[in-house]
Amino acid sequence: MYTQALDSAGSAAPQGEADEDGRLERFQARIDRDEKIEPKDWMPEDYRQTLIRQIAQHAHSEIVGMLPEGNWITRAPSLRRKVVLIAKVQDEGGHGMYLYSAAETLGVSRTTLIEQLLSGRAKYSSIFNYPTLTWADIGAIGWLVDGAAIMNQIPLCRCSYGPYARAMVRICKEESFHQRQGYELMLALARGSAAQRAMAQDALNRWWWPSLMMFGPSDAHSVHTAQSMRWKIKRFSNDELRQKFISVTVPQAQYLGLTVPDPELRWDEAAQHYRAGPINWSEFHAVLKGDGPCNRERLAARREAHEAGRWVREAAAAYAEKHGAGAVPARSG
């Protein structure tokens, strides 16, 4: 998922803080009663750090995710599509902002988090390291990537940490809108000319497997699942969510008249859903490590924007210094 790197970062959280006065026990009891944990409440340091990492990875994914789709804004093939795409990319920026704010309630600043992203220390979802080569990729991203994001994020609306759960409620509404728009774009291509159908099929071919990888490593290789489940930061395992996605998405591909690029895809009669063939995990780990098709380009673009904007941010700070913080220039009209 957007936070898939958590499960394979290999940094097992230090366990077993001494629980002298029973705080840990009371904390866990609150979670078990489905109470929300709020910023001012006491929380174990591991809980705080896990949440910071998860929310930050999610936020970074939203911000880096603006790039592959932004790549087609100037080339959208109709004015309606252009407006929809600009609004979508803007929504993703907005998601990044709410998530950075949610992370700030845990005592880490947006500036620090952004520095971690730019230095390459922080992770973001592997999916955004794939290129958008044709217009159909914009449809495929909305349909598959936003679709996969929803699968993971709906349960996060019930996450134990209040500010994160509330941010997710708002974000999920917009993601499901994006998913529908993406599918509608694919449908227009699938019902279009032979060249448009070929474009749609090619996009599905390239985005299918990376979308399945968004859910993170298989449960057998996932490090943090058990603790995160106990804390209700996570409610379903990676494989459960991945299967849910496959079950919903394969029939959607069939409705489009497109072929899922998996020769081993088969109907499981007993389970009443489709099962996918084996995932190429070495590709997943390579992309996560920085060796995907666009890792360098994505980080370079973020760094360039940050560097090119430095003088602007400095000017705003200098102006605020001279005229009082929060000063708004008094222009006419």
Next chain:
Amino acid sequence: MSMAIAAERPQATAEERCEYTLRLADTSLVAGQRLAEWLGHGPALEEDLALGNIALDLIGQARLLLALAGRIEGRGRDEDALAFWRDAAQFRNVSLAEQPNGDFGHTIVRQCLLDAWQLETYASLAGSADTELADIAKKAAKECRYHWRYSAGWLVRLGDGTEESHRRVSEAVQDLWRFTDELLTPDALDARMAECGIAPPAAAVRERWEQRVAAALREAKLPCPVHQHYPWHGKRGVHTEALGHLLATLQHLPRAHPGVSW
């Protein structure tokens, strides 16, 4: 603005009205396309979102105006036919709108000069004898008031920020000032539209534009450049080199697949 009594007023031809509407439509479209280039690359997340909002407003204005121009023309061209299937020489946007983004300061200066013009033009057009145009202008004027607040706010912060920011925006003002002549000097069509009660008199827009821009420059501690005559007239289809590249990007996909829908 109060328009003359309809009975005594000369009537603009459909061709004239279409041409004038395209000037407004193309200016919004081209400026919106330019601003949309910033998404994901702005100096801060807030600026990405704000520039995206302004781009959305501008392209929204363009869609309404292009559709109106198509109806006036009466040859069955819709917003997309007009946006994607005309060549540069058929575009009627003012040349300022097509100028490349440059750095953030350059974009802000371009927007400031343009926002002030769009704001005053649309505010006056709200009283146009062309009621369809008037309805679009009412909404557009509100949007442009917000755009102006944003761009003028940044002009002041950058002009009165650091030494570097001051230097960068003052260079941008020097660079772009020559394109303001086209905004403020009416040609035969502008004059004809004013006579027909469709467009505001150019002198009124000029005066309000000059006051607005001068006040912002003063607050930004930037000198007001002297008037420069510039012979380029995008509104008559004579564009700078920048427009061809912008349109190549904007138009290539539908032109590669004629006759399909998206």
